[in-house]
Amino acid sequence: MNPDVHQRACQLLDALHVEGILPVDRQWLEAHLAECSTCQGRAHANERALQALRSNTISIAPELVSITQARVRLRARELRENQVRMRALWISCGLSWLVGTLTAPLLWQAIAWIGRQFDISQAIRLMAFGICWVAPATIVGAVMAWKHSHASDALNEHEAWER
Numbered sequence: 001m002n003p004d005v006h007q008r009a010c011q012l013l014d015a016l017h018v019e020g021i022l023p024v025d026r027q028w029l030e031a032h033l034a035e036c037s038t039c040q041g042r043a044h045a046n047e048r049a050l051q052a053l054r055s056n057t058i059s060i061a062p063e064l065v066s067i068t069q070a071r072v073r074l075r076a077r078e079l080r081e082n083q084v085r086m087r088a089l090w091i092s093c094g095l096s097w098l099v100g101t102l103t104a105p106l107l108w109q110a111i112a113w114i115g116r117q118f119d120i121s122q123a124i125r126l127m128a129f130g131i132c133w134v135a136p137a138t139i140v141g142a143v144m145a146w147k148h149s150h151a152s153d154a155l156n157e158h159e160a161w162e163r
């Protein structure tokens with residue numbers, strides 16, 4: 001028999017009690033277990049291990065439970081806040097791009113006017129336009145990179161403190 005078939009059976013056996021499997025996969029697994037003694041043995045071993053786990057009652061300190069619940073809630077809140085922050089970031093990126101595109105002709109005219117008033121060469125005007133065009137995104141990117149590294153440092157310090 002193809003070794004991939006046994007590997008698939010093992011993966012389905014592992015998934016069966018954890019996240020569940022599709023009815024089609026369950027049918028395939030049952031058919032495979034009916035004809036493969038190796039995988040059938042593994043399935044029985046899994047069942048025995050689960051029964052042993054279920055028969056053991058584990059007492060957990062209530063403080064540990066409450067600490068774990070608090071940490072899970074905190075992490076869930078962090079993930080939600082991060083999601084909101086990322087959505088706001090994408091919206092602001094889109095708005096920034098739109099405003100930048102809409103104001104580019106005005107910026108170009110302003111730089112051209114300044115260039116005419118002070119007799120500045122075309123090359124310098126082009127360079128000034130490029131810098132003005134790229135500067136806001138560069139500054140925001142630098143601030144975000146700094147904040148990200150600052151947040152990572154704070155998280156590392158917090159985790160080191162907890163240990």
Ligand SMILES: [Zn+2]
Pocket residue numbers: 005006009032036037038039040
């Ligand atoms: Zn098998």
